[in-house]
Amino acid sequence: xxxxxxxxxxxxxxxxxxxxxxxxxxxxxxxxxAWLSVMDHYxxxxxxxxxxEPMLEAYTVLGFLAAHTSTVRLGALVxxxxxxxxxxxxxxxxxxxxxxGGRATLGLGAAWYEREHRGLGxxxxxxxxxxxxxxxxxxxxxxxxxxxxNGPFDGKHYQLAETRCVPAPLSAPHPEIMIGGNGxxxxxxxxxxxxxxxxxxxxxxxxxxxxxxxxxRHCDDLGRDYDGIRKTAVDLGPIPGEGDVDAxxxxxxxxxxxxxxxxxxxxxxxxxSRWIExxxxxxxxxLASIG
Numbered sequence: 001x002x003x004x005x006x007x008x009x010x011x012x013x014x015x016x017x018x019x020x021x022x023x024x025x026x027x028x029x030x031x032x033x034a035w036l037s038v039m040d041h042y043x044x045x046x047x048x049x050x051x052x053e054p055m056l057e058a059y060t061v062l063g064f065l066a067a068h069t070s071t072v073r074l075g076a077l078v079x080x081x082x083x084x085x086x087x088x089x090x091x092x093x094x095x096x097x098x099x100x101g102g103r104a105t106l107g108l109g110a111a112w113y114e115r116e117h118r119g120l121g122x123x124x125x126x127x128x129x130x131x132x133x134x135x136x137x138x139x140x141x142x143x144x145x146x147x148x149x150n151g152p153f154d155g156k157h158y159q160l161a162e163t164r165c166v167p168a169p170l171s172a173p174h175p176e177i178m179i180g181g182n183g184x185x186x187x188x189x190x191x192x193x194x195x196x197x198x199x200x201x202x203x204x205x206x207x208x209x210x211x212x213x214x215x216x217r218h219c220d221d222l223g224r225d226y227d228g229i230r231k232t233a234v235d236l237g238p239i240p241g242e243g244d245v246d247a248x249x250x251x252x253x254x255x256x257x258x259x260x261x262x263x264x265x266x267x268x269x270x271x272x273s274r275w276i277e278x279x280x281x282x283x284x285x286x287l288a289s290i291g
Contacts (some may be wrong), residue, residue: 001256003284004035004264005276006077006234007061008045010054011269017054021061023273025068031281032288035232035262036065037077037107043116051115059092066100073103077199077234077264078180080111081130082122086137087160090144094169102170106141107199109180110134110187131186133157138177138194145174178232184214192218197230199264203237205254212258232262239268242278249286256287263287 005028012020028036040058043051058076065074074096079089089106097104110130111117117124125133136155143149144165151163169175178197181187191198192215200211212231219226233255240248255263268275 001252001260001287002034002262003032003252003280003287004037004232004262005033005267005280006037006039006264007267007272008039008048009267009269010056011049012272014054017056018064020272021064022068024267024276025065025072027273027276028280029069029072031276032284033072033276033280035075035264036069036072037075037264038062038065040076040079040083040107041113041116042083042120043113045113046115051119059096062096062104063099066096066103069103070101071103073105073176074100075105075107075176075178078107078109078178080109080113081134081137082111082117082124086140086158087144087163089137090141090163090165093141093175094145094165094167097169097171097175098167104169104171105176105178105197107178107180108134108137129157131190135190135194138190141177142174142194145169176230178230182211184211188215189218189222191215191229192222192224192226195229197232197261200231200233201236202233203235204251205258208233208255208258208260230261231259232264233260234264234266236266239266240279240283241268242275245279245282248279249283252283252287 038058038061041055044053044055062074093104093106114124136158140153143153143163151160153160153163176196178199179191179195180199182200202208216226252263
């Protein structure tokens with residue numbers, strides 16, 4: 001099983017953020033971390049900190065991290081479908097894939113943080129419509145990444161005269177599509193229909209088997225190979241400190257036993273590269289031999 005790192009706090013001070021992120025990317029790669037992600041938000045999440053706390057734009061950060069890494073997979077966890085027009089989103093992720101040497105993942109979700117939408121004047125349609133838009137966005141991205149189909153696309157919410165995307169992504173046949181969320185009726189069904197990877201948000205391994213069973217049933221209904229979907233999860237348990245490596249590794253090993261490919265850990269405040277070296281590196285080494 002592999003370990004991923006999710007950076008969701010940017011409180012080091014604006015002048016230090018560039019060097020800190022570069023150091024974190026280098027430390028993560030040296031530690032054997034397989035995945036590096038950031039949030040796609042414009043305001044800090046209120047249940048994570050406060051809306052007034054610092055937040056960076058996701059794809060600018062991912063492009064910066066691409067320049068300071070060479071092997072780790074990069075993605076937003078996850079992009080809200082309402083934040084960018086799908087045609088532009090496909091172009092943005094393609095650009096990240098090209099400049100990173102084929103390491104981009106498109107993480108996509110239905111969006112939820114109403115305050116930042118209202119605050120910045122971004123339309124926030126009802127949940128049912130957001131899911132409709134999400135499915136159309138997935139179809140648009142796949143069409144944008146199909147060299148044999150340059151458009152048009154005529155959907156209920158999006159109309160594109162051309163779906164041209166040049167240069168094409170380096171990833172073959174296209175950048176990995178990861179759908180994030182736990183919703184059993186819509187989200188996991190979209191995973192079964194469109195995604196290469198699923199990302200769950202879970203407090204412990206205990207809740208994973210049921211979600212995977214739901215995903216398997218959707219795959220059966222749609223004729224999709226369940227084993228062809230990469231299963232990942234964000235661990236929502238306490239962020240480990242330097243004295244927690246043994247207990248932390250034992251907890252994460254419980255995910256490996258369930259067949260997850262990657263468990264993603266949230267970052268703390270403070271010296272991120274040091275934390276990666278002291279906590280993540282020894283954990284990643286132990287977990288690499290499990291599952």
